[in-house]
Amino acid sequence: MADLDSAPDTERELLQAEVRPLAETRGELTPEIPTKSSSLASFIPFPSDIEFKDKNPGEKILLLLRQHPAKNLRWVIGVLFALVFSLMFLNPLAFKALFGFILPLRLFIFVDLALYLLLFIYTFERFLFWFFNVYIVTDRRLIDIDFQNLLLRRISDTHLYVIQDVTYHQQGLAESILNYGDVLVQTAASETNIDFVSVPKPGQVAGLISDLIHKQRR
């Protein structure tokens, strides 16, 4: 981890040079490849500061994906609603106006603090699950890292040479407008199928995987 900054710059250029011709044939991916992406992005080509467990020597990460940020909208709205509710109603003045009697201020402080702390923990945990549930495309395989909760962790990977078909689909208004969708990777029967759910730019992702498969077969 310590020398990630120094080595990858030249390595990234080599990788880009390797993948660029493949992607250029489809007119995808390359124009939007940044030299450096934020670790918090949901579409990170050639991530320089990210490693994963069981990475083989010489294996290169080409793309790291997370679910589109729009998928977090439901719980973000829930948290905002709880915050607004607590600010509006969980105070002595509002309580008196609504119910006609006063409760001790200390009680409101307790309840508000407890609510804010629980909201923080909930928000932080949801963020962590979004952050750590990733899909990784390397030059050899596809990896799906899933964290359901503290005790349940699922890591599945599929080598490029066993992939039979790559398709993607976008359905609904939000997916079309925000350009995200599912990439479905079908493998031989004995292998695990990997689905990239609600990832940004599914067309580009499917194109890149197809290109990598073709490159491996040549």
Next chain:
Amino acid sequence: MNPDLWNVELSTVFIVFSKFLAFCILVLYLAFSIIVWRQIQTMARVLRVRVVGYFKVAILAHAALAAITFFALLVMS
């Protein structure tokens, strides 16, 4: 029963109850913080990302702040 005595007993019960409530919330919150801390460690072992350090600092700082706040409330009440 003397009504004044009844009021005094009620307020005592309320103070004890609020202290107990604060203590329960504090314990619950610290337990949650430990669980989240463990989650971060487990996840970071699989996916090594540099920003994980900031997450740990955030959860530690927030847990410490929560503990200080609740102890202050316990002492005040």
